[in-house]
Amino acid sequence: SSGRVRRVMTDEVRRxxxxxxxxxxxxxxxxxxxxxxxxxxxxxxxxxxxxxxAYSTVCQYVRALEAAPKPQEKPAKAYIRQDYEHGFRCEFDWGVLTLWIGGVRRRL
Known part of the structure; x- marks a missing residue:
């Protein structure tokens, strides 16, 4: 061993x-x-x-970035659980799907 520290996380890799x-x-x-x-x-x-x-090096770097404080973090959303008798109320969610079709972004 030459005592040299191996550098794989270069500035280019970080970028x-x-x-x-x-x-x-x-x-x-x-x-x-x-x-x-x-x-x-x-x-x-x-x-x-x-x-x-190494994959573990990528994981460590990404984990460190995720743990860093983020400016203007959004507050957590709160939901109120509601309980109704069966057949009394109906709820559904509208979903939106975004795709690139023929080079054009479309919301379906």
């Missing part, structure tokens, strides 16, 4: 991961909640780009 996380936030803001990169997806993309980094 790439920060970019993945920023894209995730943009997708959430655009209503595309299910179109986010997981840590495993980030690691695989970095591997494809030639970065020799």
């Amino acid at each position: 790439r991961i920060d970019g993945f996380i920023a894209r995730n936030r943009e997708n959430v803001a655009a209503g595309l909640h299910k179109q986010q990169m997981r840590k495993l997806d980030m690691w695989r993309r970095l591997q494809d780009e030639g970065a020799r980094i």
Whole structure:
């Protein structure tokens, strides 16, 4: 052992991961909640780009970013559970699906 510290979390790798996380936030803001990169997806993309980094290193970095205080955090939502007799009331939710079709973003 040469005593050299191995550096795999370079500034470039940090910038790439920060970019993945920023894209995730943009997708959430655009209503595309299910179109986010997981840590495993980030690691695989970095591997494809030639970065020799361990999955656990990506997880540690992302976890540290998630634990950092965020400016202007939204307050938690509160829900009141309601109980009605069967047949007395009907509730349903309208869902919105956002897709890219032919290069055009559509809400269905």
